[in-house]
Structure formats: structure tokens, C-alpha cells
Amino acid sequence: MSRLTREEAAAGIRRGELLLVLIVATGIGILSMNMVLPSLPGMADEFGVGYNAVQYVLTVFLFALSFAQLVYGSLSDRFGRRPVMIAGFVVFIAGSLLCAVAWSLPVLLVGRFIQGAGGCAGMVLGRAILRDLYDRDRAASLLGYVTMSMVLAPMLGPAIGGGFEETLGWRAGIFSVAAVAAGVLVLVWLRLPETHYNRGVSTGFLNQFRSFTVLARSPVFLCYAGTMSCTTGTFFAFLGAAPFIVIEVMGRGPGEFGLWAMMIAFGYMIGNFVTGRYAERVGTRRMIFYGILVSLVGTAILLALARFGPAIPIVLFAPMMLVxxxxGLVMASAVTSSVSVRPDLAGAASGLGGFLQIGTGAIATIVVGLAHDGTAVPMALIILAFALGAAGCFALAVRYPDPVETPIH
Structure with missing residues (x-):
């Protein structure tokens, strides 16, 4: 059995147990986000609305997810990680139950908003908890394992949701998510200790948002937040355009697209695994540096194949798997670097960084839709642009002193 660090001993939890709690708490929100996707046509029929209207089931969730991250980070800096995590799961369970009994689309949308607002608690606070207990490099290493749940959940969510849709119905699927979340809540209540003891003393909810002003004035935070946001943009730009290109342009079925899509999720999972194994040894800045180099190579290959390669899925998914x-190499290290700028504001930094990530991803899907011309070339160009943006942000970040390690020259 591994020896506990001083921080782990003070918190009263072992590393493996902590990782288990954070992995499950992080994955449940992502699972619920896309588990309903196979059920959208059935929901449209049940509620007597068009498919365009029922798509807001996903949009509302993402909207709540992005803005709730701002709230959770700040509140956890003020009141502590544990009580805010517990409150988030209570909100998530309430929203899930409302979704499961929804008698109309507006009621379902309200439930999804509540569900999304609660579901991001684990995503935001997991990052801050690791940074509370560990130095930056070790936090990045452990975060690599935690964020693998954010890959597995999107891979498993549609399959699980489709199984429920074909057997017991989508309501049973949402009830099952609520039941799992209740189990996670009990686990958090019993085993997750408080890890943040340098809490603020100011009162008043609006005071919590002053942290964002402090962070927004920090060039280092903005550079690392820009690095992870542009990195996220490469992924969402692909998701925004690839379904149409593969299904409509290449004439492949939705099921085949789903199988190909597992390649890019697998690539991200392997990248996070490598981060988990080597980030502490290599260092966060070098991990980001190597990741950006691989991204630039992958996006260049994607553009070349999109322009000159045959119209088959492998020419898109193989280089995108590399991206x-x-x-996976960049994200965990960029996240922990951003929350390390002001460790006393780690929760706010995690929330603001997550908000910028999701916002950038949303912008990427809009831009790639506007640029679409029936080929994969505009998508590849936009993905390359985001990769260059990440490289530029990181190049600016290493110009500033790093209290943890020597910058790359």
C-alpha cells in the first residue's frame, strides 16, 4: 500500500479512493448529457413537436453546464469543495427526476437545465480538489486519470441510452441516471473530505465573482486558458462538421459514424493515460509542448488528406485520432497550470476556465457550420486554426516566470 502524503493524511483519504470518487462524480454529468441523444426522435413524437425543437434538450443542458461552472468554482472557494459538491448532486438528482416525469417539452427543458446545472459540479470541483491536495505536476498526472471518465462517458452514453430507448424507454434511462447519482451522492457524503481550508471571509454572493476580475487581469491565466480553450475548439469543430460529411457526403450510415467516432474518443483516452503516467516526471510545460507539436502534425495531415485524399472516413478519423x-497530452497540464496561477482562487479558475472551454467549443461548431461547402477542407482549416491558436497562447505563456519549473527555451 502506498504511503500517504502529508496532504492526503490531513484530508483523511487515500489517493486511489479519492480518484474513484472524482472519476464517478465527473463522469455522471457527461453521461447524462449525451445519453438522451438516441431518444430525441422518440421524444419529438411523444411530445408532438418537430425535431428542431426537441434538439434544445441538448442545447439547454450545455447552456446550464457552461454558466454553472462559474458559480460552482466561486462558491467552492468561499464555502469549501465538499458542501458545494453535495449541493450540486442534490440539484442534479432533482433535475433528473423532473426530466423523467416530464409531461411536456417545456417541462423537460426545465428539468434538463436543472440537471445540467447540477451535473457540472464534479467536473469543476474535481480539478480544484486535486490542486488543493497536490503540487501542480502531480495534480496534472492524477487529473489525466480523472478526465478519462470524460471520454468513456461520451462513448458509453449513446449506447446505454439507445438500449433503454429500445427496451424500457428514455424515462427509465433517466431514472437510472438519478439512481446512480444518488449512489454517488452517498459516496461523496461518506468519503469525500473537505480539501480547501484557505477559504475567503467576504460575505455576499456577488463578491465571489471578484475572483474572475483578478483572474482576467492575469496574463498567465489567460494564456493557459486560451491554450486549453483552443485545444477544445479542435475537437468541437470536428464534431460539428464530421457527422454531415460522413453521413451525407460520404454516404455512410449513422451507426458506422458512431463506430468511427470511437477512434477519436480512444485517442483522447490514450493521451490522458500517457499524461497520468508521465506528467509528473516530464513536467506540465513540456507535456503541453509535446502535445501541441503532435496536434500541429495531426491537423496538417488532416488538411492534406481532406484536400487530396479519397472520400472515405479513415482519412478524417485517423489524423483526428492523432489530434x-x-x-489528452495538453488538457490536464493546461488546466492544472491555469488553476496554479492563484491557488487561493483555484475553484474560480477552474470554473472560469471550463466556461471558456465550452464557450470556445460552441463557437467552433458555429464557425464550422458557416464555413461548410460540402467538403472536409473548411473543417480541416478551422481545426488547424484552433491548433495554431493553442500554440500561440502557449508560446505567450512560457514567456512568463513559472514558479514550478523552468520554461521551455
Missing amino acids: TFSN
Whole structure:
């Protein structure tokens, strides 16, 4: 059995147990986000609305997810990680139950908003908890394992949701998510200790948002937040355009697209695994540096194949798997670097960084839709642009002193 660090002993939890709690708490929100996707046509029929209207089931969730991250980070800096995590799961369970009994689409949308607002608690606070207990490099290493749940959940969510849709119905699927979340809540209540003891003393909810002003004035935070946001943009730009290109342009079925899509999720998972194994040894800045190099190579290959290669899925998914592998190398280290700028504001930094990530991803899907011309070339160009943006942000970040390690020259 591994020896506990001083921080782990003070918190009263072992590393493996902590990782288990954070992995499950992080994955449940992502699982619920896309588990309903196979059920959208059935929901449209049940509620008597068009498919365009029922797509807001996903949009509302993402909207709540992005803005709730700002709230959770700040509140956890003020009141502590544990009580805010517990409150988030209570909100998530309430929203899930409302979704499961929804008698109309507006009620379902309200439930999804509540569900999304609660579901991001684990995503935001998991990052801050690791940074509370560990130095930056070790936190990045452990975060690599935690964020693998954010890959497995999107891979498993549609399959699980489709199984429920074909057997017991989508409501049973949402009830099952609520039941799992209740189990996670009990686990958090019993085993997750408080890890943040340098809490603020100010009162008033609006005071919590002053942290964002402090962070927004920090060039180092903005550079690392820009690095992870542009890295996220490469992924969402692909998701925004690839379904249409593969299904409509290449004439492949939705099921085949789903199988190909597992390649990019697998690439990201392997990248996170490598981060988990080597980030502490290599260092966060070098991990980001290597990841960006791989991303630039992958996006260049994607552009070349999109322009000159045959119209088959492998020419898109093979280089994109390389890009998502690089994302796995970059993300955990960029996240921990951003929350290390002001450790006393780690929760706010995690929330603001997550908000910028999701916002950038949303912008990427809009831009790639506007640029679409029936080929994969505009998508590849936009993905390359985001990769260059990440490289530029990181190049600016290493110009500033790093209290943890020597910058790359």
C-alpha cells in the first residue's frame, strides 16, 4: 500500500479512493448529457413537436453546464469543495427526476437545465480538489486519470441510452441516471473530505465573482486558458462538421459514424493515460509542448488528406485520432497550470476556465457550420486554426516566470 502524503493524511483519504470518487462524480454529468441523444426522435413524437425543437434538450443542458461552472468554482472557494459538491448532486438528482416525469417539452427543458446545472459540479470541483491536495505536476498526472471518465462517458452514453430507448424507454434511462447519482451522492457524503481550508471571509454572493476580475487581469491565466480553450475548439469543430460529411457526403450510415467516432474518443483516452503516467516526471510545460507539436502534425495531415485524399472516413478519423491524442497530452497540464496561477482562487479558475472551454467549443461548431461547402477542407482549416491558436497562447505563456519549473527555451 502506498504511503500517504502529508496532504492526503490531513484530508483523511487515500489517493486511489479519492480518484474513484472524482472519476464517478465527473463522469455522471457527461453521461447524462449525451445519453438522451438516441431518444430525441422518440421524444419529438411523444411530445408532438418537430425535431428542431426537441434538439434544445441538448442545447439547454450545455447552456446550464457552461454558466454553472462559474458559480460552482466561486462558491467552492468561499464555502469549501465538499458542501458545494453535495449541493450540486442534490440539484442534479432533482433535475433528473423532473426530466423523467416530464409531461411536456417545456417541462423537460426545465428539468434538463436543472440537471445540467447540477451535473457540472464534479467536473469543476474535481480539478480544484486535486490542486488543493497536490503540487501542480502531480495534480496534472492524477487529473489525466480523472478526465478519462470524460471520454468513456461520451462513448458509453449513446449506447446505454439507445438500449433503454429500445427496451424500457428514455424515462427509465433517466431514472437510472438519478439512481446512480444518488449512489454517488452517498459516496461523496461518506468519503469525500473537505480539501480547501484557505477559504475567503467576504460575505455576499456577488463578491465571489471578484475572483474572475483578478483572474482576467492575469496574463498567465489567460494564456493557459486560451491554450486549453483552443485545444477544445479542435475537437468541437470536428464534431460539428464530421457527422454531415460522413453521413451525407460520404454516404455512410449513422451507426458506422458512431463506430468511427470511437477512434477519436480512444485517442483522447490514450493521451490522458500517457499524461497520468508521465506528467509528473516530464513536467506540465513540456507535456503541453509535446502535445501541441503532435496536434500541429495531426491537423496538417488532416488538411492534406481532406484536400487530396479519397472520400472515405479513415482519412478524417485517423489524423483526428492523432489530434485528440494530443488533446489528452495538453488538457490536464493546461488546466492544472491555469488553476496554479492563484491557488487561493483555484475553484474560480477552474470554473472560469471550463466556461471558456465550452464557450470556445460552441463557437467552433458555429464557425464550422458557416464555413461548410460540402467538403472536409473548411473543417480541416478551422481545426488547424484552433491548433495554431493553442500554440500561440502557449508560446505567450512560457514567456512568463513559472514558479514550478523552468520554461521551455
